[in-house]
Amino acid sequence: MMKGSKANVVEAIGNTPIVKLNSLAKDSICDIYVKLEFMNPGGSTKDRIGAYMLDQAVIDGDLKPGGTIIEGTSGNTGVGLAMWAAVHKYKCIFVLADKQSQEKIDNLRAFGAKVVVCPTNVEPDDPRSYYSVSKRLAQTIPNSFYVNQYDNLHNRNTHYTWTAPEMFEQTQGDFDVFMAGVGTGGTITGCGKYFKEKMPNVEIVGIDCEGSIIAHYKKTGEICEAKSYVLEGVGEDFIPENYDFDVIDDFEVVGDKESFLMTRRLLKEEGIYAGGSAGAAICGALKYAAKQTKKKKILILLHDSGNRYASKIYNDDWMSDNGYLDSSFNVQIKDVLNDIGKKSDLHTITDSATIGEAINIMDSKGISQLPVLNSQEEIVGLVTEKNLVKPVLMGEFQKDDNISLAFSNKYRVVDKNLLLESVGEALLQKEVALITDNGKLTDILTEIDVLQYFSKKGHV
Numbered sequence: 046m047m048k049g050s051k052a053n054v055v056e057a058i059g060n061t062p063i064v065k066l067n068s069l070a071k072d073s074i075c076d077i078y079v080k081l082e083f084m085n086p087g088g089s090t091k092d093r094i095g096a097y098m099l100d101q102a103v104i105d106g107d108l109k110p111g112g113t114i115i116e117g118t119s120g121n122t123g124v125g126l127a128m129w130a131a132v133h134k135y136k137c138i139f140v141l142a143d144k145q146s147q148e149k150i151d152n153l154r155a156f157g158a159k160v161v162v163c164p165t166n167v168e169p170d171d172p173r174s175y176y177s178v179s180k181r182l183a184q185t186i187p188n189s190f191y192v193n194q195y196d197n198l199h200n201r202n203t204h205y206t207w208t209a210p211e212m213f214e215q216t217q218g219d220f221d222v223f224m225a226g227v228g229t230g231g232t233i234t235g236c237g238k239y240f241k242e243k244m245p246n247v248e249i250v251g252i253d254c255e256g257s258i259i260a261h262y263k264k265t266g267e268i269c270e271a272k273s274y275v276l277e278g279v280g281e282d283f284i285p286e287n288y289d290f291d292v293i294d295d296f297e298v299v300g301d302k303e304s305f306l307m308t309r310r311l312l313k314e315e316g317i318y319a320g321g322s323a324g325a326a327i328c329g330a331l332k333y334a335a336k337q338t339k340k341k342k343i344l345i346l347l348h349d350s351g352n353r354y355a356s357k358i359y360n361d362d363w364m365s366d367n368g369y370l371d372s373s374f375n376v377q378i379k380d381v382l383n384d385i386g387k388k389s390d391l392h393t394i395t396d397s398a399t400i401g402e403a404i405n406i407m408d409s410k411g412i413s414q415l416p417v418l419n420s421q422e423e424i425v426g427l428v429t430e431k432n433l434v435k436p437v438l439m440g441e442f443q444k445d446d447n448i449s450l451a452f453s454n455k456y457r458v459v460d461k462n463l464l465l466e467s468v469g470e471a472l473l474q475k476e477v478a479l480i481t482d483n484g485k486l487t488d489i490l491t492e493i494d495v496l497q498y499f500s501k502k503g504h505v
């Protein structure tokens with residue numbers, strides 16, 4: 046063995062750093078520190094439970110040579126298990142819910158694992174759910190081991206015997222509150238139990254998401270109906286065995302949107318490239334901090350890396366298509382038109398007109414686009430200067446040809462009560478935004494109108 050090297054990649058798990066948040070917590074009464082678990086070789090804290098649970102399964106005789114490892118996983122645990130399996134030469138099958146990001150699915154397949162994708166919005170006991178499918182595969186595939194991170198108590202034991210002692214040693218117990226996003230409950234319970242034994246006054250606070258049943262169960266003892274949410278890894282629709290609510294003092298509950306926006310701020314303002322549950326945890330920590338009257342040191346475990354969310358949280362189109370981007374586009378189109386004082390000197394042409402007539406109107410009015418209306422005054426097309434030039438030059442169109450030969454399809458019809466963001470993409474695609482009021486065309490919104498609006502509002 047070379048000095049200073051590890052025997053294999055599994056041995057490289059752990060010893061992740063803890064860093065202070067300098068920008069996001071600057072207005073908070075509390076100091077916030079984050080443990081960067083995405084610095085594990087597989088990109089998440091789940092590397093630890095993957096290795097630990099499988100080592101234990103071998104010790105307990107549950108996983109035998111040549112066996113197949115089966116797990117229902119949101120991706121991170123799959124990577125942890127697949128990494129261990131690659132080193133120790135086992136096969137893997139993973140069962141995922143279809144809301145999981147494509148990166149996670151591709152990543153597991155790249156490890157050589159088989160991936161089965163199941164519908165998200167079915168009850169856990171539905172035969173199509175990923176819990177049911179995982180169990181069924183384990184029953185039907187010979188020499189297989191169903192890891193079951195939800196009910197396998199070696200999940201929380203991983204954090205009790207490894208992650209928490211590591212953090213305690215790093216900090217010498219110099220923190221008042223420990224927080225983590227909750228899913229299987231392994232992280233919060235394992236760490237919570239260890240810290241409570243070492244530090245009698247420590248507070249353990251879980252971060253749950255809106256739609257999950259976990260925080261509600263802790264507060265009321267009741268199982269409520271779960272609702273769907275988009276955050277990955279956080280929240281559950283049942284109570285896994287790994288929970289011990291006695292070691293969890295409280296919960297903060299956060300929503301998808303605030304969590305995603307915070308995840309992006311974490312990268313922009315702190316340079317930390319983490320996943321959505323990290324943003325959720327920081328939102329939760331800031332909510333908790335806002336209720337405190339004295340300064341506390343909060344330590345948060347950030348579960349996974351941002352690169353698993355490149356096509357989602359870190360993709361502007363995905364964020365805006367799903368309504369998560371807070372932007373200056375959050376204004377109604379009619380207000381934009383009012384604010385810039387746009388006069389509605391709209392020119393149109395009827396669908397019985399000729400190309401020559403259209404060119405005459407465009408020329409005499411100095412306009413480059415002309416909506417075409419039928420006899421009921423409905424929009425049936427658009428003629429643009431750009432789309433006439435080539436066919437006219439090439440002799441393809443004659444001036445007596447009907448206007449319908451020259452229609453452009455690069456336009457979008459949008460009601461003036463809608464938000465400006467609904468035409469943002471159209472303008473970026475160089476489409477013409479035709480604005481209607483009760484179905485009647487009232488205006489054309491151009492790029493220059495939008496720029497004028499932002500400039501007036503001081504955004505540029």
Ligand SMILES: Cc1ncc(COP(=O)(O)O)c(C=O)c1O
Nearest residue numbers: 227228229230231232278322348
């Ligand atoms: C990204 C992410 N965050 C948070 C969690 C929650 O951790 P735990 O399952 O230990 O409660 C998970 C678990 O799957 C996760 O993948």
